[in-house]
Structure formats: C-alpha cells, structure tokens
Amino acid sequence: MTVVTLFKLESLPRKLEIIYRLDGEKRDGVWFQAKQSRYNENEVQVDVWYEEDLEIGMKRVFSDEAYEMIEYIREKGKEKVIRKVYCFIDLNLGTLEIYRGVDTITNKIKQLIEELLQTTLNPVSLSSGQLLKIVKEHSLELKQAMFKYIHGLWYHIIRGRHLENNDKYKDYLKAKPDSLRMVSITPKIRFLNGSKYMVTINGDKGTIRMSDGSVKWRPRLEVKQIVSFVVSTAGLTSF
Numbered sequence: 076m077t078v079v080t081l082f083k084l085e086s087l088p089r090k091l092e093i094i095y096r097l098d099g100e101k102r103d104g105v106w107f108q109a110k111q112s113r114y115n116e117n118e119v120q121v122d123v124w125y126e127e128d129l130e131i132g133m134k135r136v137f138s139d140e141a142y143e144m145i146e147y148i149r150e151k152g153k154e155k156v157i158r159k160v161y162c163f164i165d166l167n168l169g170t171l172e173i174y175r176g177v178d179t180i181t182n183k184i185k186q187l188i189e190e191l192l193q194t195t196l197n198p199v200s201l202s203s204g205q206l207l208k209i210v211k212e213h214s215l216e217l218k219q220a221m222f223k224y225i226h227g228l229w230y231h232i233i234r235g236r237h238l239e240n241n242d243k244y245k246d247y248l249k250a251k252p253d254s255l256r257m258v259s260i261t262p263k264i265r266f267l268n269g270s271k272y273m274v275t276i277n278g279d280k281g282t283i284r285m286s287d288g289s290v291k292w293r294p295r296l297e298v299k300q301i302v303s304f305v306v307s308t309a310g311l312t313s314f
Contacts, residue, residue: 076284076285076286076287077174077284077285077292077293077298078174078175078176078282078283078284078285079172079173079174079282079283079284079285079298079302080172080173080175080176080177080181080198080280080281080282081170081171081172081198081199081281081282081283081302081305081306082170082171082172082173082185082196082197082198082199082281083169083170083171083196083197083198083199083306083311084164084169084170084171084192084194084195084196085194085195085196085197086193086194086195087164087166087169087194088192088193088194090111090117090119090166093109093119093164093192094109094110094111094119096109096191096192097109097119097121097188097191097192098110100187100191102187102190102191103183103187104125104126105123105124105125105183105184105187106123106124106125107121107122107123107187107191108121108122108123108124109121109122110122112163114295114296114299115165115299117165117166117167118163118164118165118166119163119164119166120161120162120163121161121162121163121164121188122159122160122161122162123159123160123161123162123184124157124158124159124160125157125158125160125180125183126156126157126158127156127157127158160173160174160175160180160181160184161174162174162184162188163295165302167313168302168303168306168311168313169311169312169313170199170302170306170311171185171188171196172298172302173185176282176284177280177281177282198280198281199281199305199306199309199311200278200279200281200309201276201278201281201305201308201309202253202278203252203253203254203255203256203278204252204253205278205308205309205310206255206256206257206258206276206278207248207255208308209258209260209276209304209305209308210239210258210260211239212263212304212308213260213262213263213264213304213308214239214258214260214261214262214263215260215261215262215263215271216236216237216239216260216261217237217238217239217244217258217259217260218234218235218236218238218259218260218261218273219232219233219234219238219257219258219259219273219275220232220233220238220244220247220255220257220258220259221233221255221256221257221258222247222251222254222255222256223254223256224251224254230256231247233247255278256277256278256279257275257276257277257278257279258275258276259273259274259275259276259286260273260274260276261273261274262274262300262301262304264297264300264301264304265296265297265300266297267294267296267297268294270287272285272286272287272293273285273286273287274286274301276305283298283301283302283305285297285298285301
C-alpha cells in the first residue's frame with residue numbers, strides 16, 4: 076500500500092537552492108539527501124532517514140511474533156533501526172509529497188523542511204464539492220464514501236459497487252451536501268501494468284492512499300497522475 080501526504084508550499088526556492096539547503100542536513104535525529112529526480116526534470120527527490128526504536132520497527136513488520144527476534148538483535152547491541160521516507164517536491168505544482176500517512180514523523184519532516192526552505196507547508200484539503208468533482212471527472216467507479224455529522228454520528232461510511240448510482244449515497248448528499256470528507260475510487264488514469272486499484276482521498280488530512288493488495292509501492296508515474304488531478308481540483312495555482 077502506498078500512502079502520500081500532500082502539502083502546498085507558500086513560496087518555492089529554485090531547484091538548485093532546494094537541493095543546496097536540504098542535501099546533507101541533519102537535524103533532530105533526521106537526515107536529508109536531496110537530488111534531481113530521475114522521473115522528471117522539474118522535480119526534486121528528497122530522501123529522509125530517521126532512527127526508530129527497535130521494538131517499534133520490528134513490530135511494524137512482524138507484529139506480535141517479533142519478540143524473539145527483537146531480543147536476539149538486542150543481544151548484538153542494537154537498540155535502533157534506520158528507516159527511510161521518500162519525498163518529492165514538484166517545482167511546477169509547488170507541492171511536497173511525503174510518502175507516509177499523517178503521524179509524528181510526517182509532521183517532523185514537514186516542520187524541518189519548512190525551516191530549511193524558509194517556507195510554509197499547508198495540507199492540500201478538499202471540500203465536499205471538490206471531492207464530488209473528482210468522483211465525476213477522474214473516477215471509473217466510486218467504491219466508498221465517508222460523511223461527517225450524519226444522523227448525530229461523527230461519521231458514517233458507505234461501501235459498495237458504483238456508489239455514484241446508490242440511492243442511500245444520493246440521500247446523504249442531498250441531506251448534508253457539505254458533509255462528504257473522503258472518497259475511495261478507481262481512478263481514471265493510465266495504469267502502467269493494466270492492473271486497476273482503489274485510491275482513497277481524504278479531504279481533511281490531505282492524504283492519498285493507493286490500495287492494491289500486498290503491493291507496497293505504486294509506479295511514480297501513476298502516483299503523479301493522481302496527485303496532479305487532486306491538486307488541479309483543489310484549485311491550487313502553479314508556480
């Protein structure tokens with residue numbers, strides 16, 4: 076599963092300046108390496124490393140079965156593991172993509188990049204109307220929708236095939252037209268290997284989650300297509 080948290084930069088240094096300011100920096104236990112992206116000449120790839128407690132890292136991979144392995148590794152004197160996060164700065168769109176969901180690590184990376192680039196990063200949020208526009212213009216099928224404040228509940232999720240034609244979904248939209256906060260769609264993009272999958276777009280968090288069974292990574296060109304229509308729908312101006 077690939078997850079991207081998307082931010083818009085308020086100001087954007089030039090490419091070489093971005094690389095100069097980020098590459099080789101080490102702050103608060105986080106290391107940066109910045110370089111020209113091999114996918115696009117108008118993109119900077121930022122690789123970020125950080126230390127994580129051994130037990131937390133092993134449990135993420137092996138769940139509760141990790142205890143014996145953790146003890147063995149600790150006997151060898153290891154207490155920390157090094158983890159890597161991929162990030163991309165699009166010089167045309169003026170966006171930062173952090174390949175990670177919203178958590179303390181993502182927030183730390185965001186704050187450090189703000190400091191190093193002397194800019195402000197704002198989450199790319201989407202209104203109910205903008206999510207509906209994505210469903211209409213960039214979706215082959217709506218598979219899931221999350222509404223907030225429905226019938227006294229904090230949220231309500233509807234799942235099914237082709238929800239865009241579902242009466243219950245239509246009724247919720249009619250009753251609370253501004254309450255739609257998340258959609259899961261089959262995106263209308265060019266799939267590089269022909270295999271389609273579900274993409275969940277969270278209008279509050281600014282996250283894009285690509286679900287394709289046990290596949291951990293999606294091709295960069297597929298991710299870019301999804302990011303591009305999200306940014307365009309959000310009405311963000313390019314640099």
